[in-house]
Amino acid sequence: GAGVSQSPSNKVTEKGKDVELRCDPISGHTALYWYRQRLGQGLEFLIYFQGNSAPDKSGLPSDRFSAERTGESVSTLTIQRTQQEDSAVYLCASSLWSSLTDTQYFGPGTRLTVL
Amino acid sequence: AQSVTQPDIHITVSEGASLELRCNYSYGATPYLFWYVQSPGQGLQLLLKYFSGDTLVQGIKGFEAEFKRSQSSFNLRKPSVHWSDAAEYFCAVGAGSGGGADGLTFGKGTHLIIQP
Numbered sequence: 001g002a003g004v005s006q007s008p009s010n011k012v013t014e015k016g017k018d019v020e021l022r023c024d025p026i027s028g029h030t031a032l033y034w035y036r037q038r039l040g041q042g043l044e045f046l047i048y049f050q051g052n053s054a055p056d057k058s059g060l061p062s063d064r065f066s067a068e069r070t071g072e073s074v075s076t077l078t079i080q081r082t083q084q085e086d087s088a089v090y091l092c093a094s095s096l097w098s099s100l101t102d103t104q105y106f107g108p109g110t111r112l113t114v115l
Numbered sequence: 116a117q118s119v120t121q122p123d124i125h126i127t128v129s130e131g132a133s134l135e136l137r138c139n140y141s142y143g144a145t146p147y148l149f150w151y152v153q154s155p156g157q158g159l160q161l162l163l164k165y166f167s168g169d170t171l172v173q174g175i176k177g178f179e180a181e182f183k184r185s186q187s188s189f190n191l192r193k194p195s196v197h198w199s200d201a202a203e204y205f206c207a208v209g210a211g212s213g214g215g216a217d218g219l220t221f222g223k224g225t226h227l228i229i230q231p
Contacts, residue, residue, distance in 0.1 A: 043207075
């Protein structure tokens with residue numbers, strides 16, 4: 001079956017603009033995760049959804065970041081007033097449930113470049 | 116909070132030689148441990164995971180890893196590498212409560228280069 005998909009694959013924007021990143025999880029997966037990968041760094045956990053609920057938003061880097069999920073489907077990560085420090089690859093993952101025993105399947109990522 | 120250290124940023128191995136990638140973790144309770152591989156232009160793929168039981172776990176593509184609680188380590192090994200193994204390898208740890216709420220904590224990765 002289809003894996004996790006993300007769009008766009010690449011996004012170049014100007015500082016101060018808003019961007020919206022999209023994630024389509026594997027069908028039937030109830031849990032969805034967002035990570036950020038800066039150049040030369042490991043993945044940084046941002047937020048997770050169980051269904052359309054995000055129990056803890058403290059991992060989001062600042063109040064310019066927000067995320068939502070529609071039902072147990074598409075999720076969008078929105079960054080307002082982008083800064084150069086936001087440049088990174090944003091990865092989405094989904095799993096059947098939110099237990100760590102369930103494998104997280106990752107999408108190919110969205111590479112965001114803020115000029 | 117948990118943390119993961121991958122001491123080697125780059126490793127170069129000759130094709131056919133054995134491989135060991137190091138991973139040390141810090142977590143107070145029983146950790147959930149993972150190794151992922153990221154090939155150029157592709158998403159992360161799970162190689163193997165450890166939750167409990169036998170401390171030597173087998174994964175895909177001929178990889179294995181051994182959990183050593185006394186050393187807080189979870190090193191990845193392969194007896195004979197292939198050129199297609201060239202990639203970025205990430206070790207990760209999850210909160211021992213079993214819930215996904217904290218996501219996974221990743222190391223900074225080890226870039227594996229295969230020499231012909």
